[in-house]
Amino acid sequence: MNGEEHLIEHMMNPQNYGNLPEHNSIGMGKNPQNGEKVAIYLKVVEKEGEPFIEDINFQAIGCSTTIVAGSIITSEAKGITFSRAEELISVTIGMLDNVPPEDAACSEMVALGLKASLDTYRERQKDPQFPMISYHISNDCTPQEQENQEIEEKR
Amino acid sequence: MNILFKEIHELWLATQFTGFMSQTKSRQELYEFSNIIFKHLTWIENDFVKKDIAYGYDIPQVPIKVTHISVMINDLIRRIEAIEEKLSSCDDEHITFRMKSDLEYITSILKTLPEEEVESAFDSNRAYPNIELTTTARDALTVFLFEEIYKEYELILVYNYSKANSNNAFLNRIFQILIDESFFHLRSFGQMMADMGILSVPRSLMEEIYKFDDLEQFLKDGIEEEKGAKEECKKLAQAVSDSSEHFASFFMFINNQENYHIALMEEALAYINKK
Numbered sequence A: 001m002n003g004e005e006h007l008i009e010h011m012m013n014p015q016n017y018g019n020l021p022e023h024n025s026i027g028m029g030k031n032p033q034n035g036e037k038v039a040i041y042l043k044v045v046e047k048e049g050e051p052f053i054e055d056i057n058f059q060a061i062g063c064s065t066t067i068v069a070g071s072i073i074t075s076e077a078k079g080i081t082f083s084r085a086e087e088l089i090s091v092t093i094g095m096l097d098n099v100p101p102e103d104a105a106c107s108e109m110v111a112l113g114l115k116a117s118l119d120t121y122r123e124r125q126k127d128p129q130f131p132m133i134s135y136h137i138s139n140d141c142t143p144q145e146q147e148n149q150e151i152e153e154k155r
Numbered sequence B: 001m002n003i004l005f006k007e008i009h010e011l012w013l014a015t016q017f018t019g020f021m022s023q024t025k026s027r028q029e030l031y032e033f034s035n036i037i038f039k040h041l042t043w044i045e046n047d048f049v050k051k052d053i054a055y056g057y058d059i060p061q062v063p064i065k066v067t068h069i070s071v072m073i074n075d076l077i078r079r080i081e082a083i084e085e086k087l088s089s090c091d092d093e094h095i096t097f098r099m100k101s102d103l104e105y106i107t108s109i110l111k112t113l114p115e116e117e118v119e120s121a122f123d124s125n126r127a128y129p130n131i132e133l134t135t136t137a138r139d140a141l142t143v144f145l146f147e148e149i150y151k152e153y154e155l156i157l158v159y160n161y162s163k164a165n166s167n168n169a170f171l172n173r174i175f176q177i178l179i180d181e182s183f184f185h186l187r188s189f190g191q192m193m194a195d196m197g198i199l200s201v202p203r204s205l206m207e208e209i210y211k212f213d214d215l216e217q218f219l220k221d222g223i224e225e226e227k228g229a230k231e232e233c234k235k236l237a238q239a240v241s242d243s244s245e246h247f248a249s250f251f252m253f254i255n256n257q258e259n260y261h262i263a264l265m266e267e268a269l270a271y272i273n274k275k
Helices: A003-012 A064-077 A082-094 A101-126 A144-154 B002-021 B026-051 B069-089 B093-110 B135-164 B169-195 B215-241 B245-274
Strands: A025-030 A037-047 A050-061 A133-136
Touching (some): A003 B135, A050 A082, B002 B069, B135 B169
Antiparallel strands (some): A037 A050
């Protein structure tokens, strides 16, 4: 399967999509500009003294790119420890400079949703009533072409 | 009864999307059956509202990737049998009787539908029959179809939820028109997805999308989204105009239809503000 087919497969059959009724942590990545958001549900178990992501699902209000990013990142995050998940988040965010801004915003939203869910879990170890954590993205979701058009219109 | 509601929701989608796979007269039968099953969903929903029972549209992904239509037909029959076993959980005997009668008839017809190979609906080929698309046009069309099939499904459920939970005849007339319009678009895009080998059922909706507090804001956002969709249609019409006059005119037609949706939403907005 080449890269293009791989992406189409994720669009047709997003992995790990939907609510996870048995989750014990949840986090949210948000784009404050347009109201798009990604919720990441985790079922975490303790393994050899470290939290381990036994299961993960996501739900999103967003575009197809967000769904593809959610499908890929949650597939990578399933069955790994929190420290590996933190690495996955930094690698994902580190790669965003090389992708178009609108795609970067979608991937960042998923990565921050995962980060928020890890942090919510940690906080709930100290205080079980700790509310869900949300993080806002820093990338701009507006496609360059549209941004140029808006600048033209303002002139 | 909540399980019954979810299973009817899944059956509605499974029936509708099996219709997209078919290249024979079965398509029309399946479309009609999906209409009937959607009506069943609204009957149960109205009963929930009357009895003040909490409900939602959250369902698991409905699997549809098959090589032969008989696999889906057998799946639909199995789903109907499971629903029939749960009909007793609905204590409105009139609804139960009507649903039972409809489902028995649907099953009897499903058993007679001919076999068809449907692999091409899922082969990701992204070639449109008898139309040469440039790479740009093909990619633009692919993204558009994935975005819009979800959008139309979302709109059907959002307006349906608003209608079920409102007693206002003026607004409900508008919601019903918008539901009917979205059904037409869902079917147009679903057929195109099957033709391009990328057929898939839209993902389920997050609850906050349809359980909103501010109808006015929802309508304002909806108008902006429709304007955005118009622009997408215009861009798409341009992108495919070299490849296909038929496609270009189809997308201009969809673009112009969005004007009507905007007018309806503006009418609803004016009505709310007047009140």
